[in-house]
Amino acid sequence: MRPSRIVGLLGTGVASGVLATAYAAWEARQYTLRKVDVPVLPAGMRPLRVLHLSDIHMTPGQTRKQEWLRGLATLEPDLVIDTGDNLAHRDSVPVVLDSLGGLLDRPGVFVHGSNDYFEPGFRNPISYLLPDSGKRHVNVPALPWGGLTAGLAGAGWLDLTNRRAALVVGEARIAFAGVDDPHLRYDDLEAVSGPADPAADLRLGIAHAPYLRVLDQYAADGYDAIVAGHTHGGQVCLPRLGNLRAPGRALTTNCDLEPERARGLHRHPADSKPGEAGSAWLHVSAGLGTSPYSRIRVACRPEATLLTLRARD
Numbered sequence: 001m002r003p004s005r006i007v008g009l010l011g012t013g014v015a016s017g018v019l020a021t022a023y024a025a026w027e028a029r030q031y032t033l034r035k036v037d038v039p040v041l042p043a044g045m046r047p048l049r050v051l052h053l054s055d056i057h058m059t060p061g062q063t064r065k066q067e068w069l070r071g072l073a074t075l076e077p078d079l080v081i082d083t084g085d086n087l088a089h090r091d092s093v094p095v096v097l098d099s100l101g102g103l104l105d106r107p108g109v110f111v112h113g114s115n116d117y118f119e120p121g122f123r124n125p126i127s128y129l130l131p132d133s134g135k136r137h138v139n140v141p142a143l144p145w146g147g148l149t150a151g152l153a154g155a156g157w158l159d160l161t162n163r164r165a166a167l168v169v170g171e172a173r174i175a176f177a178g179v180d181d182p183h184l185r186y187d188d189l190e191a192v193s194g195p196a197d198p199a200a201d202l203r204l205g206i207a208h209a210p211y212l213r214v215l216d217q218y219a220a221d222g223y224d225a226i227v228a229g230h231t232h233g234g235q236v237c238l239p240r241l242g243n244l245r246a247p248g249r250a251l252t253t254n255c256d257l258e259p260e261r262a263r264g265l266h267r268h269p270a271d272s273k274p275g276e277a278g279s280a281w282l283h284v285s286a287g288l289g290t291s292p293y294s295r296i297r298v299a300c301r302p303e304a305t306l307l308t309l310r311a312r313d
């Protein structure tokens with residue numbers, strides 16, 4: 001092959017790589033509101049609108065994300081569920097609280113994720129596709145997660161860190177169980193174990209990372225639905241031919257949940273049916289952010305989800 005031909009092919013490859021990276025960086029800023037119906041309330045009960053936020057990974061300079069997040073207050077949800085990883089910078093606590101804005105005036109619950117506790121560092125983006133034990137935080141600077149907790153709890157949101165609680169939302173009494181981040185093995189399942197409150201109208205299990213040990217216990221304890229984040233929906237997915245806007249096929253979940261359930265609404269266990277004992281609905285958010293050192297997404301737009309909880313009938 002002629003040298004000029006080789007140079008031309010190399011140039012084409014470099015140009016294609018630059019274009020692909022530029023597209024992935026653009027998609028990481030295409031914030032999307034998903035809408036999902038969940039038939040989980042008792043028969044005859046009026047619907048509840050639940051806004052699920054996760055993996056915001058905020059830095060002070062991400063003004064476009066801040067404006068988009070602030071605008072979600074116009075949805076006026078009945079309840080906000082925040083499944084963690086709100087921070088990505090030591091100065092982000094006031095930015096996150098300001099961006100949540102009017103949502104803090106709504107009933108809310110929250111748990112934390114690993115990136116609320118520890119400052120992110122540079123990692124090879126390819127390493128995201130490899131198994132991750134979560135044990136990488138030795139000598140890593142801590143983030144001011146205590147200030148985030150105080151801000152959210154001070155606004156009236158329930159802190160579900162390894163605890164159970166209840167809240168009346170509209171005409172529904174909701175029983176919650178929440179755990180600290182399973183990715184760091186901070187979850188204390190014994191603290192929240194036991195049958196879910198049978199007198200509640202709705203029982204919700206909350207976690208940042210959807211590890212199977214947590215999902216299994218929530219389902220076995222009788223929780224109607226489980227809400228989690230962490231996976232980024234796979235973040236870099238195989239696109240669906242002809243429709244880059246549609247979520248692609250995830251290659252990884254960064255936990256032991258199978259990629260087929262990396263985002264969206266599913267059952268847990270995966271082969272269970274509604275109404276079956278020991279099973280629950282599972283909603284996993286693809287989240288709004290990424291690590292600040294790899295702000296790319298492919299066939300997996302950043303998202304918040306408006307869950308409309310409807311009667312089972």
